[in-house]
Amino acid sequence: MxxxxxxxxxxxxxxxxxxxxxxxxxxxxxxxxxxxxxxxxxxxxxxxxxxxxxxxxxxxxxxxxxxxxxxxxxxxxxxxxxxxxxxxxxxxxxxxxxxxxxxxxxxxxxxxxxxxxxxxxxxxxxxxxxFKAETRILTLPDTPTAFISYNHKDHDLAENIQKRLEAASIEVIIDHEDMQAGENIEGFIQDSILASTVTISLVSNASLSSGWVAMETIDTFFLERYLKHRKFVACYLEDDFFKDNYVIETVKKIDEQLETKLKHKAEQDLLNIDSRNLNNEITRLRKLRNEIDQIVSRLKGSLSLDVRPATFDQSMQRLIEMIKSED
CATH class of the missing domain: 1.20.930 (Transcription Elongation Factor S-II; Chain A)
Structure with a gap:
C-alpha cells in the first residue's frame, strides 16, 4: 500500500x-x-x-x-x-x-x-x-512483506537491508517511511507485525537494551507460534548475545536506565508534575528486564544471520530465499 x-x-x-x-x-x-x-x-x-x-x-x-x-x-x-x-x-x-x-x-x-x-x-x-486500517486482523498478506525492527543507531544497516529486499520485489515496512507523523508508536509496531509475513530484527547491543525490543520480539514470537507462515529472523551486527553472561550484563544496563528514569520521576513528583513522559518508558524497561532471558533464548533458537560486512551479501541472499519460500 x-x-x-x-x-x-x-x-x-x-x-x-x-x-x-x-x-x-x-x-x-x-x-x-x-x-x-x-x-x-x-x-x-x-x-x-x-x-x-x-x-x-x-x-x-x-x-x-x-x-x-x-x-x-x-x-x-x-x-x-x-x-x-x-x-x-x-x-x-x-x-x-x-x-x-x-x-x-x-x-x-x-x-x-x-x-x-x-x-x-x-x-x-x-x-x-x-487505506482503511486493519489493526490486529490476523490475516496473512498476499505478497511477501518484511517488517524491519531496529534501533535507530543501526539505521544505515536497516536501509541497506531495505534496498536489497525491495530490489528483490519484497515489500518492506520500516518506520522512517511508513510511520505517519503523530502516529502511536506501539500501534504502528503491532500493526506492522500483523501486516508482514516476516519480522526482521536487527540485533545489536543497542537494540537489546531498547525498551521497544521486548514488545516487538514477544509479539512476533506469539504470532509465529499460533499462526502459520509468520516468520522471525534475527540479523545480528554483534554476536555478544551468544555469550553465557550476556543476560546478566544486559540486565545491569537496563537497571542503570531504570535507576535514571525513576530518579527523574521522583524529582517530578516532588514538583507535583505528572510523570506521563516517563511512565511508559519505565514500564517498557521493566518488561524488557523480565523478558530478556526469553528473548535471548528465542534469538539463539531462531534463524540468525550475520549481517556484518564480511558476510552481508551471502546473508542477504539467504534472507531473500527464506522470505520468498512458502514453508
Missing amino acids: RRLKKRLSLILLTGLVLLSLILLGQSFGNKYANLTYLAWLWLIVLYVAPLVLLFKSPTSGKATGTIPLTALTSLFVLVSLLAILLQPFAVDSWANDSEGAHVTRIRTLMSSLYILIPLELLILFLIRKY
Whole structure:
C-alpha cells in the first residue's frame, strides 16, 4: 500500500503544481485583464482534501483492485487542467452574454465543478476504503512483506537491508517511511507485525537494551507460534548475545536506565508534575528486564544471520530465499 500511496500523492502533487503554474502564467501574462481568473483558485482547494486524507491514511489496507482509484485520480487531475486550458473556447462561445466576461468564466467554472466535485467525493471514498486500517486482523498478506525492527543507531544497516529486499520485489515496512507523523508508536509496531509475513530484527547491543525490543520480539514470537507462515529472523551486527553472561550484563544496563528514569520521576513528583513522559518508558524497561532471558533464548533458537560486512551479501541472499519460500 505504500507504493500506491506514493503513486497517488505524486499524481495529485503533479496536478497541483501544473495548475498553480498555469494560474501564475495567467497572472503575469495578464491574459484576463479583469482578473476573473482568480475564481479558478477554487480548483486548487479541491486538491487539499485528497492530499490530506492520503497523508493521514495508514499504509495497511487492501492492496488489490486499486487500478480504478489510480485511474480516477488521474482523470481528476486531467479535468482540472482542461477546465482552465479550454477556457478561451468557452469565452468565445459565450462572448455575447449580457453580463460580460465574468459570467463566461464563472459559468465555465461551474460546469467543471459539476464533474470535479463528484469525482473528488468518489476518490475520497475509495481512499478511505483502500487505506482503511486493519489493526490486529490476523490475516496473512498476499505478497511477501518484511517488517524491519531496529534501533535507530543501526539505521544505515536497516536501509541497506531495505534496498536489497525491495530490489528483490519484497515489500518492506520500516518506520522512517511508513510511520505517519503523530502516529502511536506501539500501534504502528503491532500493526506492522500483523501486516508482514516476516519480522526482521536487527540485533545489536543497542537494540537489546531498547525498551521497544521486548514488545516487538514477544509479539512476533506469539504470532509465529499460533499462526502459520509468520516468520522471525534475527540479523545480528554483534554476536555478544551468544555469550553465557550476556543476560546478566544486559540486565545491569537496563537497571542503570531504570535507576535514571525513576530518579527523574521522583524529582517530578516532588514538583507535583505528572510523570506521563516517563511512565511508559519505565514500564517498557521493566518488561524488557523480565523478558530478556526469553528473548535471548528465542534469538539463539531462531534463524540468525550475520549481517556484518564480511558476510552481508551471502546473508542477504539467504534472507531473500527464506522470505520468498512458502514453508
